[in-house]
Amino acid sequence: MTRPGTLEQSIGGLGSWMLGLFEQFGRFCMFSVGAISYTPLDLVTRRGWKHLIPQAFAIGTQSVPVIMLTGAFVGMVLVVQGWAQFDNAGLADRLGVIVNISVAAELGPVLAGVMLAGRVGGALTAELGTMNVTEQLLALRSMGCDPIRHLATPRFLACLLLSPILALYADLMGAFGAWIIYSGVYGGESEPYWFYTRQAVEYWDLGTGLVKAFFFGGAIGLVSCYKGFHCKGGAEGVGQACTQAFVISFILILVLDFFLNLVINGLYENLYGYRGLLF
Template sequence: MIKTVASLGAAAEFNLDRFGLFTRFCLTTANWAVRWMVGRSRLYLLMPQFYAIGTRSIPVVMLVGLFVGAVLGVEAFDQFEAIGQESRLGGIIGISVLRQIGPVLAAVMIAGRVGGAISAELGSMKVTEQIDAIRVMGADPIDYLVVPRVIACLIMVPILTVFSNLMGVYGGHLVCVNALGVDSREYWDFSARFIGNWDVFTGLGKALIFGLAIGLIACYKGFHCGSGAQGVGRAATDAFVTSFIAIIVLNFFLAKFFKDIYVILFGHGGPTAFMG
């Protein structure tokens, strides 16, 4: 019993220590990011990250979005046809993609394709002492390595979410209209009626927070990886797993937050997809 309590205490102390390290890492990154905004331009550091994180991720994000929208159409059609409401599938698919599925899936894909790569890259630099060399040269590695990657994730994940959303809505249209016989005009009419500016804002707001979480977690794991190839591989895996968990947990709290904000601003029970 005493050993069990001692092991639980040691585990709690270890996790609390890790949380403190991560908090300090985030605050240091935020400090350097503010200096970026008030100081000179660093586009020469940002542009390669925009390309690696954003441009190279567009095809996979669009492909995933297309098939997710198509699957939603296939799965929901029978239930809506049974009550004679298959024409409303456009609105339902649009709401589902824009508010929930689009931002989450885009973020998960970026966490898997980019988060692990960032962690492995920075972990390799740590193992080969390149990060120490940057410090020796009088530069701060967080300023030079972390901030551009975090900013790139913060900016590019919402942009990639737009691509995912567009392809999700189009994928639903492709299946519902061409394969299941839903009228194309009704599909787009109900999409326009059901989807509001708040739905777009909610999805992009979530994507912004997801991008920040992915960038910070991936860079932290890379900076604190173990020694050798095994440590780098474990850091890359931990970066994806932790980012995935963070996305799912954040999605719940952000959904509640945006719903409460809607009630405060507009004074009724929250946005709904089924409007007339």
């Protein structure tokens, strides 16, 4: 038998890598279905809420300060970036339109999601990963408990339900931060600023932002729990899983954002037609 050449080896390596990728994806899907399947039951039982509330506190309440700070600075930076252009065009009082729509529909949910992936996703993966390498997940199974139901579902649910609320905080602080810089630093007039903002920003923008945040939260919860459940190799493995969980969550947020925008924009145009923002 002849030995495989470099080309064959490369193709073989690529094939094996692809197979590994499909296998991982299959495992992730099975894990996700498992975690999601328990959510209806956990939402209506006392036992489900008993597990959910501590997670909601850790994931939601404790994230509020950092999310508010992120939102405020996003709004402030947008005004700093946009002021000169809008002011020169004589449209300074319309700056709030662009800033607030950007924050409510796009930057608020995305940056809140990224912040959540870093703060909460990393912590979830580290916690579950440590439980995994110290045999605590096996201990749960050996006692007849499903670790997915016991550990992953409450964390997934907390991410899913609290992400839109956190995005709302980011939106409010973004609008507030933008107005502070607009009026306080650049001396813009508040009345026309809010008048045009009220005219242009619709519940649709706010609502679609929150829908996006809902999907981002779900993705962060599932990816972080999956990575924690499947890490190997002690402290180093847990560290790698945390990094991977953040990177994958971040990419997923961007990919989901793109596709959700396609759907949302298509839906809007079908329902209401073209919307002009400045004129």
